[in-house]
Amino acid sequence: MSPTILAIESSCDETSAAVIQQGNVLSNIIATQKIHQKFGGVVPELASRAHQQHIVPVIDQALKEANIDKKMLNAVAFTRGPGLLGALLVGTSFAKGFAMGLGIPLIEVNHMQAHILAHFIDEPKPSFPFLCLTVSGGHTQIVRVDSHLDMTVIGQTQDDAVGEAFDKTAKLMELPYPGGPLIDKYAKEGNPEAFEFPETEMQGLNYSFSGIKTAFMYFLRDQKKKDPDFVQNNLPDICASIQRTLISMLMKKLKRAARETGISEIAIAGGVSANSGLRSKLQSEAEKQGWNVYIPAFEYCTDNAGMIAMAAHYQYLAGQFASLDVSPMPRMPL
Known part of the structure; x- marks a missing residue:
């Protein structure tokens, strides 16, 4: 079965959600955190708080734009690492709760692996x-x-x-x-x-x-x-x-x-x-x-959930699912 998956990205200062169905990315919503500009770099604590503020409206918009009801989802994917611990924790916790509430599998995604798999969102795709x-x-x-x-x-x-x-x-x-x-x-x-x-x-x-x-x-x-x-x-x-x-x-x-x-x-x-x-x-x-x-297209170069969704698609097909006690891994190796 080709799955319908909600993917969440929260590794740094972008809160993003995407929906993929049959290997096609239907939506890819990104909320950028402007608050860090005045500090000259990402402030981890502020990033975590901004993720908490953005994650629900971003996910809601991603589902609506994809015209997908949450009951149609086959799995929920999230970035486990690498990234900022507090930022990852927001996405991980939400994904776990969402998957548990719907009774569907959870998929943990390596952020760097997902960057590479962004090449399989659009044509041409590498051999x-x-x-x-x-x-x-x-x-x-x-x-x-x-x-x-x-x-x-x-x-x-x-x-x-x-x-x-x-x-x-x-x-x-x-x-x-x-x-x-x-x-x-x-x-x-x-x-x-x-x-x-x-x-x-x-x-x-x-x-x-x-x-x-x-x-x-x-x-x-x-x-x-x-x-x-x-x-x-x-x-x-x-x-x-x-x-x-x-x-x-x-x-x-x-x-x-x-x-x-x-x-x-x-x-x-x-x-x-x-x-x-x-x-x-x-x-x-x-x-x-x-x-x-x-x-890749500019949209898929910077941090985004579309690439997380694509990685999750292949992991779903391979039967690679995470347990509900999974925790973030800030220094997750490839």
């Missing part, structure tokens, strides 16, 4: 095996995907994620949070070769982004000594240069992974996959390398 560069504020991974539920991390950051590097460098330039999309915006107007930043080299397919943040901080400090208005006078060029460097670091390891595995089906996923510079670089590299490239 197995494929490599997925999963890039977000909390993760940077190269994953070998052999089936919908068989994934192996073959490379990952050893410290900070690339999304965190984008946001931190933006913060150093005093750009408002979230700064990553603003770097992308200003970079379109700048010269990517204007400034040079050091690229950290790690063994194998692993990454490190802590060093470039430190180098960028000292770069700004030294430049401001010469010109206090250096950032505002050179903002597009600075953004274009730091973006080029971060994307170069990502692509070097991805090209190496493709070469070592012999896989030419290449995908990107996660919030940073919305970056236009990364998308453009991936497309141009695909032409050189002979890759088939898959880039």
